[in-house]
Amino acid sequence: MTLDLVQNADLLKEDVSRPFSSERFNMRRLPVLVGRVPIESIGNHPSSLDMLIKLPGGPLCLPEPYASCDGVGRFLVACLAREDALLPGWRKTHHLYLTFDRREVQPGGTHRNEGWHFDGMQGARYPDKLNACHQYVLSTHLPTEYASHPVDASGLDDLRHDWFRELGSQIPEATPVFRPAPGEICLMSAYQMHRSPLAGPQDGGWRTFIRLDVSLKEQDRAGNTLNPDLPAPWEFVPRSLPEGLQTPVRDAGWERGEKFV
Numbered sequence: 001m002t003l004d005l006v007q008n009a010d011l012l013k014e015d016v017s018r019p020f021s022s023e024r025f026n027m028r029r030l031p032v033l034v035g036r037v038p039i040e041s042i043g044n045h046p047s048s049l050d051m052l053i054k055l056p057g058g059p060l061c062l063p064e065p066y067a068s069c070d071g072v073g074r075f076l077v078a079c080l081a082r083e084d085a086l087l088p089g090w091r092k093t094h095h096l097y098l099t100f101d102r103r104e105v106q107p108g109g110t111h112r113n114e115g116w117h118f119d120g121m122q123g124a125r126y127p128d129k130l131n132a133c134h135q136y137v138l139s140t141h142l143p144t145e146y147a148s149h150p151v152d153a154s155g156l157d158d159l160r161h162d163w164f165r166e167l168g169s170q171i172p173e174a175t176p177v178f179r180p181a182p183g184e185i186c187l188m189s190a191y192q193m194h195r196s197p198l199a200g201p202q203d204g205g206w207r208t209f210i211r212l213d214v215s216l217k218e219q220d221r222a223g224n225t226l227n228p229d230l231p232a233p234w235e236f237v238p239r240s241l242p243e244g245l246q247t248p249v250r251d252a253g254w255e256r257g258e259k260f261v
């Protein structure tokens with residue numbers, strides 16, 4: 001898969017410096033490689049979902065057991081260094097949210113929700129779009145797959161369309177897929193189509209997925225993991241897609257994994 005790496009990095013910088021815009025899905029892109037964490041340095045910790053670990057202008061507040069984990073520390077050091085280069089001033093403006101998701105993947109199944117999608121949708125709740133979210137992602141096994149194929153989001157409505165289904169269906173079955181190595185950190189913007197890979201017959205097993213979301217949003221969805229060391233200054237509320245756009249989640253079962261509380 002060939003892509004001008006300098007052009008690709010410039011595109012990502014533009015992505016995160018401008019308000020979310022459906023037009024930017026129509027550009028060929030791949031994530032930027034940030035570094036690599038030895039997967040043996042990542043502990044077998046319970047799972048957390050979009051846990052607030054930094055408020056704009058505040059310090060990083062990472063609770064145990066993540067705070068003492070060598071692998072999580074290496075991951076964050078690499079991400080923060082990259083973020084300082086990508087978006088000077090972000091520490092005063094953006095939130096950080098950590099997902100640490102460790103579950104057992106069954107052959108023929110996926111760890112996280114199946115199918116092409118993107119992270120960082122700004123739907124009807126954000127009539128005035130914020131600068132796009134971006135995420136640092138690594139997996140210890142069955143790394144996340146990325147498609148460079150451009151997709152057309154023009155005409156999609158926040159309330160009437162399932163954006164993941166509409167955009168995912170535009171990616172050909174045989175599209176080239178980029179797969180980083182286990183432990184490699186990928187930086188992607190909200191316009192990057194990606195998916196949790198299907199485990200082959202011999203590929204089942206434990207998989208840890210780590211994501212650092214850098215966002216202007218207050219992620220207040222009920223069910224997100226609460227940080228005992230950093231209470232969020234907002235109420236958590238149930239959020240769901242509009243009626244008729246809800247599709248069943250196909251993954252390894254969030255309820256089945258050990259969770260951080």
Ligand SMILES: [Fe+2]
Nearest residue numbers: 117118119194
């Ligand atoms: Fe995702």
